[in-house]
Amino acid sequence: MECAAKGRGIRCVGPPLRICPRCKAVAYCSLSHQISHWNDHREECERLEEQMRNVDIVNEFPFTFREEATTQICENKGSRCTFLARRNLHQIGMWSHECSCRSLDVHANLSVLIKCWNLSSMFASCTDPVSSLSKQLSCWKEYYDWRSIPTDSPVALLLQWPLTIYHAVQLNIPRMPNCETSKQIINIHYLGPDKELFQVAAFGELLALLPQYHVHIDLVGPAVPEHRDGERINLDTFACCDDGDCKCKMPNETRSSPVTLQLLKGFYHDRFKDIVKDGFPHLIVAPNAGIAAYPSWKETIELIHLLNIPAVFTDFCEEAAHLAASCLSSVTGCELALPIKLNPFRQPLAVEDSVLHLPCYSNCFMFGI
Ligand SMILES: [Zn+2]
Ligand SMILES: [Zn+2]
Ligand SMILES: [Zn+2]
Numbered sequence: 529m530e531c532a533a534k535g536r537g538i539r540c541v542g543p544p545l546r547i548c549p550r551c552k553a554v555a556y557c558s559l560s561h562q563i564s565h566w567n568d569h570r571e572e573c574e575r576l577e578e579q580m581r582n583v584d585i586v587n588e589f590p591f592t593f594r595e596e597a598t599t600q601i602c603e604n605k606g607s608r609c610t611f612l613a614r615r616n617l618h619q620i621g622m623w624s625h626e627c628s629c630r631s632l633d634v635h636a637n638l639s640v641l642i643k644c645w646n647l648s649s650m651f652a653s654c655t656d657p658v659s660s661l662s663k664q665l666s667c668w669k670e671y672y673d674w675r676s677i678p679t680d681s682p683v684a685l686l687l688q689w690p691l692t693i694y695h696a697v698q699l700n701i702p703r704m705p706n707c708e709t710s711k712q713i714i715n716i717h718y719l720g721p722d723k724e725l726f727q728v729a730a731f732g733e734l735l736a737l738l739p740q741y742h743v744h745i746d747l748v749g750p751a752v753p754e755h756r757d758g759e760r761i762n763l764d765t766f767a768c769c770d771d772g773d774c775k776c777k778m779p780n781e782t783r784s785s786p787v788t789l790q791l792l793k794g795f796y797h798d799r800f801k802d803i804v805k806d807g808f809p810h811l812i813v814a815p816n817a818g819i820a821a822y823p824s825w826k827e828t829i830e831l832i833h834l835l836n837i838p839a840v841f842t843d844f845c846e847e848a849a850h851l852a853a854s855c856l857s858s859v860t861g862c863e864l865a866l867p868i869k870l871n872p873f874r875q876p877l878a879v880e881d882s883v884l885h886l887p888c889y890s891n892c893f894m895f896g897i
């Protein structure tokens with residue numbers, strides 16, 4: 529954590545040990561910094577106090593590693609690196625992007641599609657589900673039970689992407705009437721992909737989650753490397769496990785409708801004309817969007833509002849979602865169609881060094897227009 533008044537003229541005098549007694553969400557290096565920040569903090573303090581009351585719910589996961597992955601990281605008693613290292617996943621394959629040891633630039637030069645979980649078959653979803661889904665999944669526990677994965681498997685760290693998409697689709701089915709036609713195609717525009725560009729094999733789980741649809745996803749954002757602009761990816765298998773003799777290594781029959789992806793570099797509002805040549809989206813998904821932090825979102829939001837297509841956003845903590853929601857309503861002049869709610873499929877590994885004392889997770893809170 530940093531002093532909440534850092535970078536406002538007078539330099540900080542030490543570690544931020546003075547916690548705001550009311551909200552307990554921000555901290556200061558000194559009394560003078562606390563006093564000078566009060567005018568700015570006054571308005572948010574009550575709201576943060578309210579959000580701090582929900583901390584236990586946000587940190588709640590059904591996994592055996594819950595303590596290690598949540599409170600211990602928030603309290604600096606462990607790190608994402610040690611969490612991964614204990615499971616022999618540190619800097620391995622798709623997991624390399626789950627800590628900040630290596631910069632994304634190093635990986636940007638690689639276009640190899642990693643198709644392996646680096647987990648044993650017991651811990652991963654590498655083959656078709658034994659039974660099809662009889663009802664909507666509403667939490668990680670239901671997903672793990674359905675896929676017969678024990679709750680000590682860390683695979684949810686990567687499955688946050690397809691499960692968050694699945695959840696966004698479920699929440700918006702009533703608003704996507706065109707999907708109910710005989711063609712059964714779901715066209716998703718996925719805005720601002722980042723590390724998931726190197727974890728796309730995880731999206732193959734949509735084969736199991738939405739078997740009745742042909743899912744096509746256009747991933748568009750500035751983080752798409754130049755040389756991958758326009759790249760098309762067909763996922764007709766699940767990412768494979770580590771066991772040499774597992775069924776996932778057998779040649780499988782070609783699927784009639786694989787999950788298809790296309791990567792596009794640039795801002796959505798700049799690339800929109802190129803993308804819609806293939807058809808209009810049924811749903812827009814913008815994970816970990818940071819709407820309040822990046823001014824480039826304004827033009828994109830204006831475009832989405834004009835298109836009148838359901839759009840779902842996520843952010844790392846409730847306060848970020850709150851700030852994003854204010855931006856959305858000031859640009860669109862409308863209330864949220866999907867009010868801010870906790871995403872049951874948020875990543876169950878805390879983000880380190882958050883500015884606020886609030887727990888932060890990838891894809892933590894969901895809201896939509
Ligand atoms: Zn300070
Ligand atoms: Zn406060
Ligand atoms: Zn690391």
Ligand SMILES: [Zn+2]
Pocket residue numbers: 649654655768769770771774775776777
């Ligand atoms: Zn396997």
